[in-house]
Amino acid sequence: MFGHKFNDEAYRRDLVDKIQKLKKAKNAVIIAHNYQREEVQKIADYHGDSLALAQTAVRTDASIIVFCGVHFMAESAAILNPNKKVLLPVLEAGCPLADMVTVDKLREAKAKHKGAVTVCYVNTSADVKAESDICCTSSNAVRVVRSLREKEVIFIPDKNLGRYVQSQVPDKKIILWEGFCQTHLRLSEHDVKAAMARYPGAEFIAHPECDPEVLAHAAAILSTAGMFKHVKKSSKNEFIIGTELGILYRLQVENPEKKFYSPTPHLLCAHMKLTTLGWVLHALENEIHVIKVDPDIAERAKKTLERMLEVCQETKEQVLGDGT
Numbered sequence: 224m225f226g227h228k229f230n231d232e233a234y235r236r237d238l239v240d241k242i243q244k245l246k247k248a249k250n251a252v253i254i255a256h257n258y259q260r261e262e263v264q265k266i267a268d269y270h271g272d273s274l275a276l277a278q279t280a281v282r283t284d285a286s287i288i289v290f291c292g293v294h295f296m297a298e299s300a301a302i303l304n305p306n307k308k309v310l311l312p313v314l315e316a317g318c319p320l321a322d323m324v325t326v327d328k329l330r331e332a333k334a335k336h337k338g339a340v341t342v343c344y345v346n347t348s349a350d351v352k353a354e355s356d357i358c359c360t361s362s363n364a365v366r367v368v369r370s371l372r373e374k375e376v377i378f379i380p381d382k383n384l385g386r387y388v389q390s391q392v393p394d395k396k397i398i399l400w401e402g403f404c405q406t407h408l409r410l411s412e413h414d415v416k417a418a419m420a421r422y423p424g425a426e427f428i429a430h431p432e433c434d435p436e437v438l439a440h441a442a443a444i445l446s447t448a449g450m451f452k453h454v455k456k457s458s459k460n461e462f463i464i465g466t467e468l469g470i471l472y473r474l475q476v477e478n479p480e481k482k483f484y485s486p487t488p489h490l491l492c493a494h495m496k497l498t499t500l501g502w503v504l505h506a507l508e509n510e511i512h513v514i515k516v517d518p519d520i521a522e523r524a525k526k527t528l529e530r531m532l533e534v535c536q537e538t539k540e541q542v543l544g545d546g547t
């Protein structure tokens with residue numbers, strides 16, 4: 224209001240208060256990806272990677288799920304929860320990597336490599352999932368590919384993750400896709416070397432979406448869920464984190480005695496950062512934007528997701544993240 228001095232903290236507290244009241248009144252739950260803004264992670268009921276969050280959405284008895292993440296994640300939650308209302312606070316929060324593969328391009332590749340199985344990274348749209356054989360996340364990609372009978376694998380869309388999987392599963396022939404994560408690509412080998420020189424006692428851990436020259440310096444190559452587990456059980460006290468900056472907030476909360484550094488301030492996903500407290504409140508108030516998937520596509524995409532879950536159950540390894 225004119226004439227009033229804007230008080231940022233009072234504004235934030237007011238938003239949080241309104242969100243908490245509305246959440247209760249509407250039987251809603253707020254779930255936030257590891258890459259979300261700190262202010263959003265603070266008000267979330269659950270945190271995790273895309274898969275853990277989609278599964279949290281299955282377990283919850285809330286009728287509204289406010290998904291603080293990007294479009295493909297809310298889509299996966301909607302596919303696994305056709306009877307719940309899944310809201311994405313900012314509709315423009317997308318994933319350029321997911322946009323690097325379309326159904327038409329995938330069909331062309333399948334026609335060229337007849338007999339190959341298609342493994343889609345979770346960072347894909349519902350229609351691409353529907354056209355694929357099995358899904359994977361960065362935490363289970365190696366396990367999923369290892370489980371396949373087929374020798375040839377079309378791996379979409381992240382080239383670096385595909386390359387990493389190939390290094391771990393040499394008996395398969397991985398057909399790589401020319402896709403990449405703009406955020407992880409911003410991390411250079413130079414940044415990593417400089418960070419290692421700045422923090423000589425710290426261990427560098429990196430996400431498999433990073434470039435191979437970056438990964439060559441990593442003590443461990445891990446998904447975000449893998450990073451949480453690794454850091455907790457490690458005897459090391461300092462870590463350089465090669466993934467999106469948002470993860471540092473909760474790594475620090477969960478490991479207050481340890482220190483975390485980002486190798487560059489540029490490891491920011493602009494799409495993840497679109498969601499703010501104001502947009503979360505707006506979504507809850509107006510019950511927007513409801514993520515709906517065409518029933519035929521949803522049914523086929525669900526099979527692709529469920530096949531991944533079966534593989535993880537068969538090997539008795541946990542794919543669930545936490546439900547803090």
Ligand code: CIZ
Nearest residue numbers: 272273360361446447448
């Ligand atoms: O699966 C996810 O949420 C993504 C995109 C990355 C990760 O490692 O958690």
